[in-house]
Amino acid sequence: MTTTTPLASVNGGQPIELNAHSQLRVLLEQGLPLTPRPWQILAEQCGLEEAEVMACVKRWQEESLIKRLGLVVRHRSLGIDANAMVVWNVPDEQVSRVGRALAEESVVTLCYRRARCPPDWPFNLFCMIHGVRREQVLEQLEALVHRHGLAEIERQVLFSQHAYRQCGGRYARRKSDEHAGA
Amino acid sequence: MHCHYHDLDSLDRRLIDCYQRDLPVCSRPFLAMAEHLNTTEEQVIKRLQRLQAMSVLSRVGPVFDHALAGASLLATVAVPDNQRDAFAELINQVPGVNHNYAREHYYNLWFVMTAADESSLAARLNQLETMLDRKILRLPMLESFHIDLAFKIPWSELEEV
Numbered sequence: 001m002t003t004t005t006p007l008a009s010v011n012g013g014q015p016i017e018l019n020a021h022s023q024l025r026v027l028l029e030q031g032l033p034l035t036p037r038p039w040q041i042l043a044e045q046c047g048l049e050e051a052e053v054m055a056c057v058k059r060w061q062e063e064s065l066i067k068r069l070g071l072v073v074r075h076r077s078l079g080i081d082a083n084a085m086v087v088w089n090v091p092d093e094q095v096s097r098v099g100r101a102l103a104e105e106s107v108v109t110l111c112y113r114r115a116r117c118p119p120d121w122p123f124n125l126f127c128m129i130h131g132v133r134r135e136q137v138l139e140q141l142e143a144l145v146h147r148h149g150l151a152e153i154e155r156q157v158l159f160s161q162h163a164y165r166q167c168g169g170r171y172a173r174r175k176s177d178e179h180a181g182a
Numbered sequence: 183m184h185c186h187y188h189d190l191d192s193l194d195r196r197l198i199d200c201y202q203r204d205l206p207v208c209s210r211p212f213l214a215m216a217e218h219l220n221t222t223e224e225q226v227i228k229r230l231q232r233l234q235a236m237s238v239l240s241r242v243g244p245v246f247d248h249a250l251a252g253a254s255l256l257a258t259v260a261v262p263d264n265q266r267d268a269f270a271e272l273i274n275q276v277p278g279v280n281h282n283y284a285r286e287h288y289y290n291l292w293f294v295m296t297a298a299d300e301s302s303l304a305a306r307l308n309q310l311e312t313m314l315d316r317k318i319l320r321l322p323m324l325e326s327f328h329i330d331l332a333f334k335i336p337w338s339e340l341e342e343v
Contacts (some may be wrong), residue, residue, distance in 0.1 A: 031241025036210055036223060036229050054207050057244070061207075066244040068332055070228070077237045079187050079340050083200045085285060085292075096325060103328030112258065113325040121289075121319050131230040131266075156287065164270040164282040166240065174272075 021056060028057075031072075075130055076163055082131045086141060087123035089116075089154040095125050101148050102127050108125045116162045123156065134159065187340045188234065190244075193221060194229055195337060198238075202332035205242065245332075253303040254296040256321045258289040259314060266290060269314060276310050278303070289319065 003137040008089040039057075040050040048056075060066040075081070090098050095113050100126075105109040110128035131137040138157070145151055187221040188200075196219055207213040212230070213223040233239045261269040266284055273282055273293050295310075298302035311318045 011198070025246075029246070031234075031243040032211075034212075034227050034234070034242065036212060038211065039207075039209065050209060054209075057207050060244070067208070067247050069244045070201045070203045070205040070332070071198055071203060072240045072245060073198060073232075073243055073332075073335065075335075076235055076239050077320070078335065080335070095320050099325065099327040102226055106333075108328065109333050111327040112323050113327070114321040114323055117321060119323065120317070124324075130335060136339075139184075149236045157290075158285040158287045159314055160283045160285050161290075162270075162284040164291075165274050165286065166283075175291060 020048050024048065024053060024056060040048055072164060076166070079159075080132055082134045082137045082148075083160040084129045084131075084137045084141065085158045085160070086127050086129065087149070087156050087158065088111045088125040088127075090125045092124070098150070098153075099125055100149065101126075102144065105144060107131070108145070122154070187337075190233075190238070193219065193225070194233060194238075194337070195246055197226065197229055197233075198335055251302045252298050255303060255307070256294055256323070257307060258292045258319045258321065260289045260318050261314075261316065263290065269289055272314060273310065276306055287330060290338055312314065 005179050012151065021135045024042060027045055033041045035041055037050070039053045043053045044046075046053075049077055057069070059123075061069065075083070088098070099113050102108050106125045107129050109130050111126070113125055114123075116122055116124050129137050129140055131140065137159075141157065192264070197215070200219065201215060203209055210223065211307055212226040216223045216226045219226070230239070230242055232240065259269070259273075268290055270282055270284065273279055273291065278296045279293050282291065284290055285292050293301060295317055297306055302316055307318055307320065
């Protein structure tokens with residue numbers, strides 16, 4: 001972790017030195033080069049050996065910094081565009097239990113507890129249901145409400161209308177903080 | 183942005199079904215995938231390039247853990263519907279915005295802001311709030327029950343559309 005490469009960037013006027021591993025992170029966030037030896041290409045770009053790059057990726061997988069490695073699908077492009085964010089106002093003492101129960105449901109693709117933002121936003125549990133048709137998503141939601149006895153819990157359904165941007169997290173400090181087009 | 187489903191043949195679908203996770207970390211990963219799928223490395227690479235060009239894939243690579251990888255926050259703002267596109271464009275121009283959706287609600291723009299750490303995240307949101315001249319609701323995650331967008335693609339349901 002000692003190799004530093006002068007990939008200087010400007011962030012609030014402060015130049016940032018990226019070491020080879022941080023640089024690898026930045027490159028990985030943009031995806032693998034689609035060539036026979038992608039790790040080798042990445043290795044050359046950040047001044048490491050191919051084996052070091054693979055070892056580093058495996059370590060990040062073990063540490064769960066990398067949650068998964070593979071094809072990142074844009075569901076909307078495939079027509080899976082009935083995407084409902086369902087928000088619930090669950091009493092605090094029940095929210096973890098309800099969240100865990102909903103997360104077990106196969107139609108729920110994301111589920112988390114968030115801070116309320118009173119007085120504007122009373123909802124503290126969010127879950128996402130992705131589907132092909134809106135009616136089907138609403139039916140699945142009704143089934144969930146019934147199965148988990150949530151009829152009395154205040155909720156709202158927010159279907160997505162348009163994706164202005166959908167891309168992977170860009171956390172690592174990078175040369176210039178701009179985005180690849182979405 | 184529209185349904186490319188009918189342009190995908192069985193090899194494309196098998197690639198997606200098998201490799202949303204567990205892409206092999208070996209010197210020739212696409213060769214290993216090709217052997218598993220009974221095709222050639224060249225075909226796998228060609229297919230991935232095509233799927234990426236069609237925007238069916240945003241990329242082939244790792245998905246980093248939000249909490250471990252840096253700071254990120256879901257935020258929302260209510261804007262007039264007839265100016266929604268213009269506001270969305272302003273939001274997209276801020277560094278670190280990686281999702282930005284219009285949703286059917288009074289709070290009609292929803293975005294995820296990311297940054298290397300909490301203080302730069304807060305600074306970016308404050309700046310954006312000033313620029314939009316609208317209150318931004320900040321909805322930090324407190325507990326994660328399930329975050330997995332690598333769900334099985336419902337090919338048969340897509341067939342019916």
